[in-house]
Amino acid sequence: MQVTRRQFFKICSAGLGGSSIAMLGYSPTAALAEVREFKLARATETRNMCPYCSVSCGVLAYSIGDKSKNAKAEIIHIEGDPDNPVNRGTLCPKGAGLLDMVHSPNRLKHPEVREAGSSEWKRISWDEAITRIAKHMKADRDANFIEKNAEGTTV
Structure with missing residues (x-):
């Protein structure tokens, strides 16, 4: 591609003008940063x-x-x-x-429970939900906890 002297000066002046405008504070970067900060x-x-x-x-x-x-x-x-x-x-x-x-x-914003055999969910309090979970975890631990493994080592 052949660039003439006239085209070269047009490109240079456009670049100089664009960079001058950005240096004078008309950069979109500052405007975008202000919008984000405002939000x-x-x-x-x-x-x-x-x-x-x-x-x-x-x-x-x-x-x-x-x-x-x-x-x-x-x-x-x-x-x-x-x-x-x-x-x-x-x-x-x-x-x-x-x-x-x-x-x-x-x-869901509140705990709900469905009783065995029921198809309806019932809203319960957070305290009741934590108590129910703790009871189920303790019952499972008591039923399945093994203190020693097959070799007799304490787990």
Whole structure:
């Protein structure tokens, strides 16, 4: 491709003009950073772990709502935690969809129990749920706990 002197000067002047405009403060980078800062300026940042797999990637959850005034906090944004050594700010597709899981209408917010032989679920309190789980775990441990293995060694 042959570049003429006139084309060369046009390209150089366009590049000089573009870089001059960016240096004068008309860069879109600053505008984009201000928009992001504005979106999360009033939000409370909470560090948490992704619940989907055993990797436990770190997430940052941003919520709006003052808990001290008994207002219900609402999560508005979830992203990967850049300070977490496991994922360094990245999330898999499941982790990236955490906000949808939080706001899903199918998400259970209270413990429920279904008695044996029943087809109906009944809402119970958190204390009752923890007590039931503890009783079942103790009954299973008492029924299946083996103090010594086949060689007689204490487990």
